[in-house]
Amino acid sequence: xxxxxxxxxHGDLDAGPPLIEVADLWHTYMVGTPFxxxxxxxxxxxxxxxxxxxxxxxxxxxKSTLIQYLNGLLRPARGRVVVDGHDLASxxxxxxxxxxxxxxxxxxxxxxxxxxxxxxxxxYGPRQLRLPFDEIRARVRWAMDTVGLPFERFKDRYTxxxxxxxxxxxxxxxVLAIRPRVLVLDEPTSGLDPGARAELRRRIQxxxxxxxxxxxxxxxxxxxxxxxxxxxxxxxxxxxxxAGSPREVFGNVARLAALGLAPPEPVQVVQRLRxxxxxxPPDALTVEEAGDAVAxxxxxxx
Amino acid sequence: MSExxxxxxxxxxxxLPTGSYLxxxxxxxxxxxxxxxxxxxxxxxxxxxxxxxxxxxxxxxxLGRIPMSYALRGLLPAVxxxxxxxxxxxxxxxRAYDPSSPVVFHWGWIVVTAAVVRLVIVSAARFVxxxxxxxxxxxxxxxxxxxxxxxxxxxxxxRFRVPGHELALVVTIAIRFVPTLALEAExxxxxxxxxxxxxxxxxxxxVERTRQMLPILVPxxxxxxxxxxxxxxxxxxRAYTGGAGRTTYTVLGGSAGDWxxxxxxxxxxxxxxxxxxxx
Numbered sequence: 001x002x003x004x005x006x007x008x009x010h011g012d013l014d015a016g017p018p019l020i021e022v023a024d025l026w027h028t029y030m031v032g033t034p035f036x037x038x039x040x041x042x043x044x045x046x047x048x049x050x051x052x053x054x055x056x057x058x059x060x061x062x063k064s065t066l067i068q069y070l071n072g073l074l075r076p077a078r079g080r081v082v083v084d085g086h087d088l089a090s091x092x093x094x095x096x097x098x099x100x101x102x103x104x105x106x107x108x109x110x111x112x113x114x115x116x117x118x119x120x121x122x123x124y125g126p127r128q129l130r131l132p133f134d135e136i137r138a139r140v141r142w143a144m145d146t147v148g149l150p151f152e153r154f155k156d157r158y159t160x161x162x163x164x165x166x167x168x169x170x171x172x173x174x175v176l177a178i179r180p181r182v183l184v185l186d187e188p189t190s191g192l193d194p195g196a197r198a199e200l201r202r203r204i205q206x207x208x209x210x211x212x213x214x215x216x217x218x219x220x221x222x223x224x225x226x227x228x229x230x231x232x233x234x235x236x237x238x239x240x241x242x243a244g245s246p247r248e249v250f251g252n253v254a255r256l257a258a259l260g261l262a263p264p265e266p267v268q269v270v271q272r273l274r275x276x277x278x279x280x281p282p283d284a285l286t287v288e289e290a291g292d293a294v295a296x297x298x299x300x301x302x
Numbered sequence: 303m304s305e306x307x308x309x310x311x312x313x314x315x316x317x318l319p320t321g322s323y324l325x326x327x328x329x330x331x332x333x334x335x336x337x338x339x340x341x342x343x344x345x346x347x348x349x350x351x352x353x354x355x356x357x358x359x360x361x362x363x364x365l366g367r368i369p370m371s372y373a374l375r376g377l378l379p380a381v382x383x384x385x386x387x388x389x390x391x392x393x394x395x396x397r398a399y400d401p402s403s404p405v406v407f408h409w410g411w412i413v414v415t416a417a418v419v420r421l422v423i424v425s426a427a428r429f430v431x432x433x434x435x436x437x438x439x440x441x442x443x444x445x446x447x448x449x450x451x452x453x454x455x456x457x458x459x460x461r462f463r464v465p466g467h468e469l470a471l472v473v474t475i476a477i478r479f480v481p482t483l484a485l486e487a488e489x490x491x492x493x494x495x496x497x498x499x500x501x502x503x504x505x506x507x508x509v510e511r512t513r514q515m516l517p518i519l520v521p522x523x524x525x526x527x528x529x530x531x532x533x534x535x536x537x538x539x540r541a542y543t544g545g546a547g548r549t550t551y552t553v554l555g556g557s558a559g560d561w562x563x564x565x566x567x568x569x570x571x572x573x574x575x576x577x578x579x580x581x
Contacts, residue, residue: 029307030307030309030310031310032310032371032372032375033310033369033372033375034318034320034369034372035316035318068492071496073306073492073495073496074306096498096500099495099496099498100498103496103497104492104496105496106489106492106493106496109493111490111521111524111525112490112493112494112497112517112521113521114516114517114520114521124494124497124498124499124517125497125498125499126498128497128498128499128500129498174497175496175497177497178497178498
């Protein structure tokens, strides 16, 4: 438990048990075959209600394996995973109940759509829950409106006539329609054009601010993670190599470089200015903050 | 512990470099020997014959230095098929298959004769042997060796306009895609389960499992078609034109002595066909 507290590095949120608790989790792929390999080596993380947790790491660091534990797609053989009071190691745990609480959006989720009409595809989850018709319709309407595909306009569109960005949003709506408390997003904006990317990012922010969802965000995009997350975990070789607020994690340049990651560009600009002896605040994280810092600097020199 | 890890139980189409004699062997000789062995197990209708074949299969697995547990794991996905097959045979063959055989079980309209029991055992054994032989073949043969092997074997048929190179390519791509499709199917199962689908669960709930296939099959087909198109573009981008005048970077390994293996397989096939097995 002490390890969990330390990893949190966020004293003020410490009220009650975390929504998701992962402790000393190990995972081995292809057990009992010659292709066996260890993907997770004693990972300990926690997710608290209402926060946005970012998970960073290079390809093969174990990010995608880890998030499959968060909604019970994998069950721990070694280690502990507790999701909203459900211990995943227990054979009596109702995994579908866990998956209703934690929605997992895979990378490139549009590839999992299968119904000809958008509305039907979004309705797949609620229909599987055997909800009454009106409830299904209400949920689909809410989910589609929330991601920015107005229900009346998009429900009868052909799935494969949507643009890349619209398809991504429709797939996201398909997971939202089961009304999870936690939403886990794996590379949500990868492969989208800048406009669609910015819009989806705004929608994700709305999910937290307006809908009160707890988010777990896996991304390569440092700027995205820095902007959206309250807390970060950096994975390397299947273990947590760094944890803390974005300012703490990105502030430690040497540590980050050793993990093979570059801080977001605004952070790099500020750090270079400091290296040149300029007096700028060290903890600017976003373009706006870096801009303010530079403006102050220019003001002082005029 | 995962209900979704499909590839763990699929040995067909994987390559496992253990450096055994079977790996070093001339791919052409290996293909011929495999075909002869498949012939032997297809034409052996007796219990004793299939017992011998099973022993031979295990010997081949050992010769390829394939871990026995891994080879056996490859049989797991076939178990439901084998059970359904056996039940069908036991229920519906009745007296129609070899009416002279003595009845061993009779209950209502269900009649099971000794001949049917033997048939059930033999067909299950055949299935298992077939999986063993083909799995060991792909586990010990790289795709490149396989392509060149098939192409080289089909070369004499070129004068009859048999497109050897193209056929080799088709077989290679088909086998190469087994693990790829398994991984994609796994990903889709997980994705649909994540949005509330009743995926996974009991291996024996056939009806429920079949109904749940649609949300997986539709995207899986889309994926396969898209992969196929990407493959075409990738090949054309590298100016691929097909068989005629194409030279190769790799040369088939092995020695002349390797051809003793198919000769042995042929002798084995003849012996199995001629042997007067009592049962």
